[in-house]
Amino acid sequence: MTEAAPGSLACVGVGMTLGSHLTPLARSHIESADVVFVAVSDGLVEQWVRQMHADVRSLQGFYADDKPRQATYREMVDTMLAEVRAGRKVCGVFYGHPGVFAQAPHEAIARAREEGYAARMEPGVSSEDCLYADLGIDPGRVGCQHFEATQFMLNRRIVDPSAWLILWQVGIAGDLSGGRFETDPARLALLVEVLARHYPETHEVAVYRAATLPFQEPRIERLPLAELPRIALGMSDTLAVPPCRALEPDPIVRERLAALNTQT
């Protein structure tokens, strides 16, 4: 009696820099899959993944300018799940960490599990990890908050200006259509206005882009907040805003802790 092989899904990350960050486990998931799907931000990184398996299919074809990205993500999930349902061992390969600011991997795993298939995510080296290394930031020193740029503009968030603030997808900041892959000075000016509720316009911020190829240098461009609409930002850029205030001590909790200290 032969049983159909049960399908499965693994979503893995290849890290940010070609050749530098791939974990042994992620490579093993790629090499042992029946079919590999790939969604990375650099064509050369995609070529690299193609060398790891005979059947690597790019998910890039689902993107198009002015096409709603939600439709793109749905198609990515459906395409991966169709192979899982056909009983195949599927590996989804994403750049950075597959679960950081990435919708399709989380959704594909949740849906595969709902349908009774084994599904797992393996972490990868994220652009966030590279940012800490390249900018010399330790998120534990004063804390660090992360937001998606458009969501940050559309909603009133509680911002702590004594911690770092990292804005992702700043290169499409303010896109309400869900289908544009760029931003413009007017939208960036509005982002500056929103940030200026918490930071002086002279506050120095940094545009950061990690190297995706091993011979590249990272982009680290420091500028006053108000200058942001005047520079070119792309899909891979992240904005890092340093704290503009010192930590504010809480005298009551301090006193209570001091009292506990003398008791014990």
Add this chain to the structure above:
Amino acid sequence: MSNIIDFLARMGASATLRTSGKADLANALTASDVEPTLAAAILAGDDAALRDRLAPGKFFGIQLDQDEPEEQDDGDEESSVRFAQRRA
């Protein structure tokens, strides 16, 4: 093609190559038989030229969006309930 990708993969994984100066990198490129125009692009740090030759076209890296970008005014309670449901 596989030649240059192999070289990049090796460079990415090599502390020596990633931190070596131009002269050592040039020697390594020659030793690996990397085509001279591609080697020149690498030495010049010209990633755009390399992509134009080997992986032309736009690559999209945006992977996260609001569920309904137009929708606003979700009550706090309602959205936290939806979040909890998704996690369950």
